Amino acid sequence: MALEMRERCERCETTALPADGPARICSYECTFCVPCTEEMSGTCPNCGGELVPRPRRAG
Incomplete structure (x- = not known):
């Protein structure tokens, strides 16, 4: 099963999270930007x- 690469922070909903950029996740794949x-x-x-x-995806 592939990791779902969500594109926005779930808390502020304004921070874009590109697949190769920094983000934080929990074991359920909830996704947040670093400041949040x-x-x-x-x-x-x-x-x-x-x-x-x-984790970041290769190229």
């Missing part, structure tokens, strides 16, 4: 899981 992640202390507001750097 920092404001939430690295914890997903949906599931309470840890937000970690989203």
Whole structure:
């Protein structure tokens, strides 16, 4: 199963998240921009899981 590469931050909904750019995800693939992640202390507001750097896709 492929990782869903969401294009917008789920919190601010304004930050574009290109597949090769920085983003943070939890184990359920909730996706946030780095500034929002920092404001939430690295914890997903949906599931309470840890937000970690989203892997980047090769070319």
